Amino acid sequence: MSFTATPQVMSFNEPLLLSSGQTLDQYQLAYETYGVLNDRKDNAVLICHALNASHHVAGIYKNQGTETLGWWDNMIGPNKPVDTNKFFVIGINNLGSCFGSTGPMDINPKTKKNWGAEFPVLTVEDWVRSQERLVSALGIKSLQAVMGGSLGGMQALSWSLVFPDKVNHSVVIASAPNLNAENIAFNEVARRAIVNDPDFHGGNFYEHNVIPKRGLKIARMVGHITYLSDDVMNSKFGRSLKNEEIKYSTQDVEFQIESYLRYQGEKFSEYFDANTYLLITRALDYFDPAKDSGNNLTKAFEKSRADFLVISFKTDWRFSPARSREIVRALIDNKRCVSYAEIDAPHGHDAFLLEDERYMALVRSYFDGISKKINSVEKV
């Protein structure tokens, strides 16, 4: 049984200059906080989310009899690896998302219509800059840690480069220093499926009172395959049939795995915004901190000041351990203090969200260490 979480919203009226050169004149960010900010304001931890998650990181929403658990509730909370008895944890929803922060579903104040496809294209760095304003507004000068998995890990990395003096620890889980060609390719399939859905209407489907569900379903199905390892798919579904006998049909479900993927696609298409999906996958594609350093990641990390914890999972083929090791190597080249663990979990990319004793113990121990450092500072 977890605690009750309360979503909040913060508005910003100072224009935000984006990587694209465009400006967002005003925006709001949805967020949640857990635990108490100490007097020195040096126990804050920011959690960044991945593709389809939100600021609802931990705790429970109670709404009309249903309960929604935060997406990283196993990791964050009282006495959990990131212990909210010790840390003040901030969950934040990214700009452009569809869960409370300003995004394509919202009304563009200039046109009085939904932003739709006109919403500015964003980068990971844009997210980090928008997040920094919220962190500052909470009175926090420096984050004790920024932590995330997958795309969230990219934000944790980016924080250490965009605001090197404002983050003490960067925790980068199941992530990569950029997408490779195959990663981009899967994103592109998902985007094409959405854009080519006749119900997408060039991104202005809101006016037509339709949702490009077909495209969203395909996008999610493709994505989901890349989240799971081959092994876990085989052990969970294998070639199990949905019915006792083969039906000899190309359109009906024959195998369990088909049923599972269709269900995941269906569910996703009911709550996720199509334009947000395009924006977020594009931010993933663009992320490449080494680009402005002649593709030299070591050079890119010269400006980082944080300590790092980097974690990868052996069966993750979306962002393989080799990609995490690239990050670790660049950090070591820069004599940064970096801990690295490669966890032999069977679940593929999804492992970063799942219970695994070694993984949880590792994060717990790392944050215990941070907590001890904070306390020793307080005693001085």
Added chain:
Amino acid sequence: MSFTATPQVMSFNEPLLLSSGQTLDQYQLAYETYGVLNDRKDNAVLICHALNASHHVAGIYKNQGTETLGWWDNMIGPNKPVDTNKFFVIGINNLGSCFGSTGPMDINPKTKKNWGAEFPVLTVEDWVRSQERLVSALGIKSLQAVMGGSLGGMQALSWSLVFPDKVNHSVVIASAPNLNAENIAFNEVARRAIVNDPDFHGGNFYEHNVIPKRGLKIARMVGHITYLSDDVMNSKFGRSLKNEEIKYSTQDVEFQIESYLRYQGEKFSEYFDANTYLLITRALDYFDPAKDSGNNLTKAFEKSRADFLVISFKTDWRFSPARSREIVRALIDNKRCVSYAEIDAPHGHDAFLLEDERYMALVRSYFDGISKKINSVEKV
């Protein structure tokens, strides 16, 4: 410069009982032959095709100034690894395909309308049985070899089980004893993309004079990703941009890999039949020779009599070498004569279609051996 190939068609009026229990009363098969059938009729080699290929295996079609080279022309022809100076090679188009053999585009004699989604669902075994009739009609009692890559390799395997006394050598390249959950998952994404395209009209799009191009494009893009290795994608495309600068667009092409995939999808959607795509991917899903032997592949191969050459490619993640080794193990358990090679080619699943010196030399040497056996029989 290759020789000119001539497509032929053979019609069958004896009903074909299918695995599903349905019957196909009449059908035709498109095929090509290269080389000369010897007097003993014991130098025949059947080539089975994979997903999107056809009976046009080798040689050139000349048509209004354009030349179309057979899909395995590097492998088959005079003085090539499968030497048509020695062997009589048959290329055959599978039932249900869209290149000349009876398929969903054709008119159902009972309804006088296109078969469309009503075309019977087929299995690899159905293909093998339909092919055997053509081989028999050519006067061939026993094939010296059946050879194929990917789905073609499954047919080569199946021949050795359905007609154990009619195939002397089975050459199984870049194949698997069945699809795993991930393979089925990718097929399902492709099928859903096609079926959900509003232009699919439940499979009866012919009457509406439209083609579900959007779905076919997505299907091909997904497929294409699985044909290539991560390595080859990174070396060929990496993160190269299409234009000099990022355009900050979610819908335009930014990366070379996107441009390549869109092109592949576009091209495919112009020539491939959507119902055929559904049928062929389903035949792939269903293929599972061990199923009727309690999922025991060794038991399944008890009835095989052929010698085997099994080849896999190290970077093939669609049908990994581990899957080929399952086949090899089952054959060895049965004391079959089996040669196995795992080729360290960088190209992923596509490697079976590409030039690789070691691969070509291996097939050449295997077929030279077969040719010597034939000659020694002739001399006796």
